[in-house]
Amino acid sequence: MIYISLFTVAFMVATIVPFGSEMYFVTLLSINKYNNLLLLIAASIGNVLGSVFNWFCGYYVNYFINKSWFPIKKDKIVKGTEIFNKYGKWSLLLSWVPFIGDPITFVAGTLRFSLVPFLILVSIGKVGRYLVIYFSIIWA
Numbered sequence: 685m686i687y688i689s690l691f692t693v694a695f696m697v698a699t700i701v702p703f704g705s706e707m708y709f710v711t712l713l714s715i716n717k718y719n720n721l722l723l724l725i726a727a728s729i730g731n732v733l734g735s736v737f738n739w740f741c742g743y744y745v746n747y748f749i750n751k752s753w754f755p756i757k758k759d760k761i762v763k764g765t766e767i768f769n770k771y772g773k774w775s776l777l778l779s780w781v782p783f784i785g786d787p788i789t790f791v792a793g794t795l796r797f798s799l800v801p802f803l804i805l806v807s808i809g810k811v812g813r814y815l816v817i818y819f820s821i822i823w824a
Contacts, residue, residue: 686712687722691730698734698789698810699755704782705731706817713821724818728811735779735789735806742793755786764791773797776805780813 690705690712697705709727712718741748748754764787767775776792779785792802 686718687726690723691726694727694730695734695737698731698786699737706813709814709817710821713818720818720822724814728807728814731780731810731814732803732807735785735810736799736803738786738789739793739797739799739802742790743796745790745794760784760787761790761794764788765794768792768795773801773805776802777809779806780809785809 690708693701693708694705697703705727709723712723713720741754749758760783763784767778767784767788768791773792775788776797779789789802789806
């Protein structure tokens with residue numbers, strides 16, 4: 685059950701919840717009660733799939749942009765578009781960065797960036813961040 689809760693938190697953080705999942709992940713690793721590899725997998729998959737959700741929202745933006753529940757505001761979309769236009773697909777490696785990562789993944793969808801390269805680049809960024817945290821805690 686704890687793995688599902690970590691997956692859910694990581695997913696939501698990548699979409700609508702304005703806080704990080706890192707502290708929850710670190711806490712669960714530090715408790716040393718759960719399988720650390722499964723925690724890493726749950727957090728990584730949840731966070732990447734949250735970005736895929738953003739991509740789909742961007743892809744179908746006309747259906748979502750004016751909804752009150754929609755998590756990404758227009759100023760963040762503009763910022764994400766500027767970053768994506770400046771750095772291109774490589775900006776997706778920054779998808780883990782707070783405040784700019786979600787808009788970048790959203791903009792990739794609005795620009796109809798291909799889903800497979802999107803998944804690869806976002807996974808590198810997001811899983812890489814969790815790996816750094818994972819090894820920092822394991823080696824500490």
